[in-house]
Amino acid sequence: MATNVLVVDDTSNVRTMLSDFLSSQQFTVLTASDGREALDIVQSDKPDLILLDIMMPNMDGYQFITQLRRSSSIPVIMITARQQEMDVIRGFDLGADDYITKPFRMKELLVRMRAVLRRTAAQEQENAILSINGISLSRSRHEVRKGDALIDLTPLEFHILEMLMLARGKVLRRADMSMKLMSNGYAGSESTLKIHIRNLRLKLGDDLNLPRYIETVFGVGYRFLEETP
Amino acid sequence: MATNVLVVDDTSNVRTMLSDFLSSQQFTVLTASDGREALDIVQSDKPDLILLDIMMPNMDGYQFITQLRRSSSIPVIMITARQQEMDVIRGFDLGADDYITKPFRMKELLVRMRAVLRRTAAQEQENAILSINGISLSRSRHEVRKGDALIDLTPLEFHILEMLMLARGKVLRRADMSMKLMSNGYAGSESTLKIHIRNLRLKLGDDLNLPRYIETVFGVGYRFLEETP
DNA sequence: CCTGCAGTTGACCAACACATCAACACATGT
DNA sequence: ACATGTGTTGATGTGTTGGTCAACTGCAGG
Numbered sequence: 001m002a003t004n005v006l007v008v009d010d011t012s013n014v015r016t017m018l019s020d021f022l023s024s025q026q027f028t029v030l031t032a033s034d035g036r037e038a039l040d041i042v043q044s045d046k047p048d049l050i051l052l053d054i055m056m057p058n059m060d061g062y063q064f065i066t067q068l069r070r071s072s073s074i075p076v077i078m079i080t081a082r083q084q085e086m087d088v089i090r091g092f093d094l095g096a097d098d099y100i101t102k103p104f105r106m107k108e109l110l111v112r113m114r115a116v117l118r119r120t121a122a123q124e125q126e127n128a129i130l131s132i133n134g135i136s137l138s139r140s141r142h143e144v145r146k147g148d149a150l151i152d153l154t155p156l157e158f159h160i161l162e163m164l165m166l167a168r169g170k171v172l173r174r175a176d177m178s179m180k181l182m183s184n185g186y187a188g189s190e191s192t193l194k195i196h197i198r199n200l201r202l203k204l205g206d207d208l209n210l211p212r213y214i215e216t217v218f219g220v221g222y223r224f225l226e227e228t229p
Numbered sequence: 230m231a232t233n234v235l236v237v238d239d240t241s242n243v244r245t246m247l248s249d250f251l252s253s254q255q256f257t258v259l260t261a262s263d264g265r266e267a268l269d270i271v272q273s274d275k276p277d278l279i280l281l282d283i284m285m286p287n288m289d290g291y292q293f294i295t296q297l298r299r300s301s302s303i304p305v306i307m308i309t310a311r312q313q314e315m316d317v318i319r320g321f322d323l324g325a326d327d328y329i330t331k332p333f334r335m336k337e338l339l340v341r342m343r344a345v346l347r348r349t350a351a352q353e354q355e356n357a358i359l360s361i362n363g364i365s366l367s368r369s370r371h372e373v374r375k376g377d378a379l380i381d382l383t384p385l386e387f388h389i390l391e392m393l394m395l396a397r398g399k400v401l402r403r404a405d406m407s408m409k410l411m412s413n414g415y416a417g418s419e420s421t422l423k424i425h426i427r428n429l430r431l432k433l434g435d436d437l438n439l440p441r442y443i444e445t446v447f448g449v450g451y452r453f454l455e456e457t458p
Numbered sequence: 459c460c461t462g463c464a465g466t467t468g469a470c471c472a473a474c475a476c477a478t479c480a481a482c483a484c485a486t487g488t
Numbered sequence: 489a490c491a492t493g494t495g496t497t498g499a500t501g502t503g504t505t506g507g508t509c510a511a512c513t514g515c516a517g518g
Contacts, residue, residue, distance in 0.1 A: 085334075085336050085337065085340055086336070086340065088340050088344075089340060089343060089344070092343075092344045092347060093347075098327075099340075101337070105314075107314050107315070108314060108330070111314055111315065111317050111318060111328075114318060114321075115317075115318070115321045118321060118322075154463080154464055154465080155464080156464075156465070157464095169370060170369040170370050171369065171370060171371040171372075186465080186466095187465075187466060187467090189466075189467075190506095191466075191467060191468075192465070192466055192467075194506070194507070194508090195465085195466080195467090195507095195508090196465085197506095197507090198507070198508075208507080216505095216506070216507090217371055218383070218384065218473090218474070218475080218505070218506080219383070219384035219474090219475080219504090219505070220371055220384065223370070223371075383474085383475055383476085384475075384476095385475075385476070386475095415476080415477090416476075416477055416478090418477075418478080420477090420478075420479085421476075421477055421478075423494070423495070423496095424476090424477085424478090424495095424496095425476090426495090427495065427496070427497095430495095437484095437485095437494095437495070438485095445485095445493095445494070445495090447485080447486055447487080447493070447494080448486090448487090448492095448493070
């Protein structure tokens, strides 16, 4: 399947130029002229990569990245003018993956896009199927198994388990988990979290006093166990 | 402490130019004129970042990265001529972190160096494990081990031990520790501190008269020992 | 319309961590 | 030896945290 690229720039000249070139390179191109529009497109089309002009009216590039990163880890390459170069650091802080200065050679853009896509693809590959301690979670099939037996989870339960397993034995603080759930459209209050952890333990067949999967770390949060002692 | 940068290039002109510039930017600079020499320096000096010219006699940049990655994850920024640009992909495959094409602006080099250092620093932070004298404390896992054995600590005990280990052998005044605990929501009176220090010593299996871990500095406070005398 | 499920919430209880005190033992520096 | 700082101990009270439950909402399918 073709790679989807979202081009975000306020000048239509740049949009069409990039669009033409990238199309000729077998990319599927979407365009947006400001941050708000871009966020909508991200929601509906889930592009694989975003090319983002930092200087924009309405919502500028920094605000856009901040918003984007609340709910998505789609890679971003910033496009900047030369005098802004030092501001790029701020973009990196907010979660951009690379940058390129105008005017740039198309060859260089391509190389950087491929490098970024390679990096994130490698990451996704790594986490396509999380299998820890007898529990396996397939992200693409949205499916959880204990050994061979299929375990039926609600969307929220799945989401929480995914967070825990992605962390691979690291402790997740309750507050962080709440934040993440909220950014995904759930209420995410701590009492809600408690209930769903309980349901997960029930469905996974876990024992509170001697947990094999989800362990409580008092005063901190939860962790998915990697080893059974 | 200053950041160590290793510059690998076969032309002495480039080496001195980069060296001068980076020194002026508060980096400590090491140089090598070919891959073999560079590997030796990596061994002995463990630089924080490597600037690598791809075109070199003897051992070229690709071979160098391949060798390097067998034993180290030090970040690498490749330096290439424009015609080689497409080959950069190969460099990324072998484990390089970024690249820049000659001729480049010093500003851009700086930005990319900072970005790469930031990325790897973030990673290290994530897996930060304080390991001193047989005791290892993992912040992300919220876990303390003595050798392999897991040691169960309460949140406050964990916090105090973290403070001591972060200080790495420096003495912490009782008053300072109290302050810090208070700012973190604990009562933190000095008499309470004593109790928790005692509990820590118990759990770590420490001997008061011949402490291996937490030493009392009379009239001042406590220190975590780095070596056992 | 009813049913059932997902998500949410607040109340309740149990387990736990923390603070504090008192009384004494011990160690340290002058 | 003395004064003072530090460690040990147990008992006790308190506040916090986490688990459980039951009840409510909102929504989708039959």
